[in-house]
Amino acid sequence: MARKRNFKKGNKKTFGARDDSNAQKNWTELQKENEKWEKYYKDLGVIPDAEWDEFKKTCQAQLPLTFRITGSRKHAHEVLSMFEEHHLPYLTGCEFEGEAIAPPKKLPWYPENLAWQLDVSKQVIRKNEQFSKVQRFLVAENAVGNISRQEAVSMIPPLVLDVKPEHTVLDMCAAPGSKTAQLIEALHANCDEPTGYVVANDADHRRSHMLVHQLKRLNSANLMVVNHDAQFFPRIKTDKDSNQFLKFDRVLCDVPCSGDGTMRKNVNVWRDWGTGSGLGLHTVQLNILKRGLNLLKQGGRLVYSTCSMNPIENEAVVAAALRHWGVKIKLVDCAELLPGLVRSKGIDNWPVIDKNYIKREKGDEGTHETWFPPTSEESAAFNLDRCIRVYPHQQNTGGFFITVFEKVNSESNEVSKRATTEEPKEESVVEKKQKTEGGVAATATVTEPVSVKKEKLPRDANEEPFVFLSPDHPELKKCWSFYGIDDKFDKSCCLVRNATGEPTRVIYYVSPCLKDVIEANEDRLKFIYSGVKLFVSQRSDIECSWRIQNESLQIMKHHMNSNRVVDVNIDCFKLLLTESFPKFEDLEKSHIDDNFLNKMKSLSAGCAFVSVDRGEEKEELFLPMWNGSKCANLMVSKESTQELLHRLFGDEVAVQQAAAAAERKAAANLAAAESKTEEGESSSVNEVPKEPATSDDQNM
Structure with missing residues (x-):
């Protein structure tokens, strides 16, 4: 049996995470030699003698930075165009300490030029201004799920x-989840509501929760995460x-x-x-x-x-x-x-x-x-x-x-x-x-x-129950009416995750193809996660206290009527991104978008949606908005706001803020993971820890 190794799981970092200086010092002191390894592979003969020196030298060298662009086809190619037009030209012909730096190159075998490799050192990325600028771009796009750092x-x-x-x-054996993310992306290729689904499994309970963290940003109702020994x-x-x-x-x-x-x-x-x-x-x-x-x-x-x-x-x-x-x-x-x-x-x-x-x-x-x-x-x-x-x-x-x-x-x-x-x-x-x-x-x-x-699983195997609601539940009926949800939407696929089985704060939605599986296997599967947030309770003093979450908008936009959808021009949209709760009276004075203002003032208080038409070649933006009596507010995360400001309007300050925030978050996650490891947490005995032997993610 292979011996277990005490690898600290905090070594998995996102873009921009700083390496621990002491760990890095210890790494550099390790001698990259192993006589048994060298003899074994030389005797095996899989590497021609003429290539051996190059093979060994490459194994001893630092791994290059590689990433792929994710998302829908229009969205992915928009991010790709931004990289190729605003960053790639400045990375050709660069020098560092008197030596030429190799420009980024696309992976020729990855479809549609959506994966790239940077054959440069971490020192160059940190100290060369052009590469440092690219790193900030990668950090911002990675934070919102548009780019995935993954070994080629x-x-x-x-x-x-x-x-x-x-x-x-x-x-x-899904954790840490980069390959699983690719599977989900393929499932959703040009299809917001696929009829298939992905079951992602990992044997280690803690790593299965890490897997959820990685995959939630894909906002797929066609995903289920479970926790089982893959052998059984x-x-x-x-x-x-x-x-x-x-x-x-x-x-x-x-x-x-x-x-x-x-x-x-x-x-x-x-x-x-x-x-x-x-x-x-x-x-x-x-x-x-x-x-x-x-x-x-x-x-x-x-x-x-x-x-x-x-x-x-x-x-x-x-x-x-x-x-x-x-x-x-x-x-x-x-x-x-x-x-x-x-x-x-x-x-x-x-x-x-x-x-x-x-x-x-x-x-x-x-x-x-x-x-x-x-x-x-x-x-x-x-x-x-x-x-x-x-x-x-x-x-x-x-x-x-x-x-x-x-x-x-x-x-x-x-x-x-x-x-x-x-x-x-x-x-x-x-x-x-x-x-x-x-x-x-x-x-x-x-x-x-x-x-x-x-x-049979023990009664407490699933930490949170998955309780499906009747489509005629009074709270759901309010939502169907308020948002004008059509009959093509399967209203029986809404669920809650609490012991009461009643919608108190959050209502989730799973794809119809997963609903039967979840209901039929409560005593067979150790469920960790499934479903996207659909409705979240906001206030009780308005017509409908439930607002639709951004996570489920890619699905719901196909099923709601246009009563609460408001078109907005690009200038007004920028204002909504940069200013929280802009007052209607100020919008009226500026005349930045009178049609938007008039429609918002005509709507009752509660959740609404803005649509930004950017032409046939670019992705339409469809985002949730809170409509108050005297003001409105775009309901988008801080990371998404900064990314949109950078991608749509070239705001360099926004991308710097996004990079700094991601670095702080990664450092906090690293500290928490190392703390848990030091407390004695380890992988399941039934499965050798996969972290030292996974190529999904890379360290920065």
Whole structure:
């Protein structure tokens, strides 16, 4: 079993977060050398001799800054244009201390030029004025979710998973959440109300709450976060009145790993790396993969990935799954996917080296058969060369391994030399746990297929109840009438999260496709989060005390009538961004937008909405507004206000304020996380901590 390491989880920082000076000093003192690592990979032969020096030098070098632009297509391209027009020209031909600085470059394999890489040091970013200006821009856009800081290779698995708006998607090991965010974005691509959804799972309770924090800003009603050991992920009932269980269209298994592909940022890997980690994790990884394949629909696609270069964690796991499932699964040929990505093929032969660095043979005591490479006959059938290996020196990234599985349709006439013809049945959760010691299974082979025996969750497993409201509830009926909500909106999908089951302060909304799942699985799933805020109680002395939250506006704007929607010109909108509660009498004197003023004065007090038409090429802005008797106020967060002022009006002071606020917030979060770690909090025994082995996020 791989040993647990005391990595402080506060090391995950957002844009602009400052590194702890003492930690940074200790990092620089670590020697980036490991004789066993070097011998292992030289003997393995995956890196040609002519490339070895470049490979090792790249592994020892600092990881470049990479980011991707998120959001809807119009919105994303507007942020991209801002970067390309207002920042990129000034980053070409720059010098620092007499040396030329490489300009940012787009990742050629990422769709629509929406991902970029900066091959510069942190010192340059902090001290060069042009790069410092770009950093402030990235901080402001990251704070509102328009940009995601993510390692380049971490972006690959969600892309090759090929998620569509109608798909049901399971992310089995989701924290910290950058890949999950990509899955949600794909689900919502050009579609505010997709019919599919994402179930994001993590084994560690605290990390699952961190996951919520990362994903809430995407404002998706099609997301559910749960907390289970991925090896034993429960079957999900499709509805409470049937005995049908959900099979997913897409499954992502980005499993815990030894993480030598992350050694450019997690420098402790140089000191701690040994062959024992990969051997110990192998069975956990295989169990998660097999569970994911069990939950995959026929014709569905599963991506297995690690940030490790070790074949014991990669091809050996893939081969064991192919051996177990036979003709029911196959590897997808990804050669034509992501053109521009430099990659290597998977391998089908490797030595098994134990933790004492002794070569072991199949059948030796203390070994698992699944560690060893396939036979020549299996190799011909498995097509392990279809796996993707990305090495750091190929395009200045981290190391990564990606494999795409497809569950073959039962009607398929595909012929295979593999013998298994029946889909393996699921074991009971109890039997699986009996085969484990400390979270690592004693064997990777399923010996006795049995039907699943359901273990009921304790009554207090879900911290907050999910109680759906009747669409005829008096408080909801007020909202339907006040906002003119049409009948196309599913009014039965509103819920509260309190013990009384009554709407007291907040009413949430989940997508209709998730409602049945939540109601049918209260005793099966450990719910952490689902739903976006729809209505929040504001005041009781007005016609409707419930205001619609900004989180749900992308949905609700399609279902409300125009009675409380007010058009505003761009000059008046700027005033609303810069001035809180502008008085109607002042607006009347300025004549900045008489149509806006007249419409606002005609409305009753309460929540209204402003619409800013910016032309066909740019995204329409649709935001909530509070209408009072003598004044109005735009209900937008401070971060969003600063970002809009910068993006729409070029306000540099606003972006500086946003960067400073984000840095203070990140520092506070870091201090809180480190405090909790020092108090003795640790990851679940059943799953090796994934933070030292994740490439989702990067340190600044």
